[in-house]
């Protein structure tokens with residue numbers, strides 16, 4: 001099971017410069033250092049996001065075309081507190097067909113302002129190789145319990161390790177299912 005070839009086609013700092021949404025979009029949201037780039041590369045099974053492309057202080061949103069089927073959107077950070085009201089509307093537009101990925105259950109609420117009906121959200125716990133299996137099992141239960149309180153969020157968090165390649169196939173399947181590919 002493979003994703004279509006991913007190629008970078010646009011970078012934007014504000015919603016008004018986003019490329020038009022012609023196909024479904026799958027967005028990846030997560031704090032810097034959470035392992036998002038590694039995960040996108042693991043999903044693509046090649047180096048799509050280079051370290052040098054990573055935004056430092058500049059927060060840029062990168063768009064990658066997955067063939068002609070869908071776009072992957074790499075969104076650094078979340079919450080976007082600096083965004084003005086009219087831009088928030090555009091964010092919601094962008095996110096209206098999006099599947100969101102993030103990691104820290106205690107931060108889940110921070111980007112819930114982006115939600116509206118029809119947005120599918122999948123929580124992904126990254127770097128699972130760093131946690132011993134009994135702890136991982138406990139965390140899974142805690143996160144799963146919290147997810148029950150939110151609409152539009154998949155019941156089960158996915159647990160992945162880009163390093164050990166665990167959970168990658170499952171997430172890849174989930175991405176493809178979301179975009180009907």
Ligand code: GDP
Nearest residue numbers: 031032033034035036037038127130161162163
């Ligand atoms: P990003 O800032 O969210 O894009 O995170 P990166 O993908 O650059 O990863 C941040 C750091 O975490 C790097 O040092 C990676 O080598 C490390 N990392 C990424 N994925 C994993 C993983 O699955 N397991 C472990 N142990 N480390 C990881």
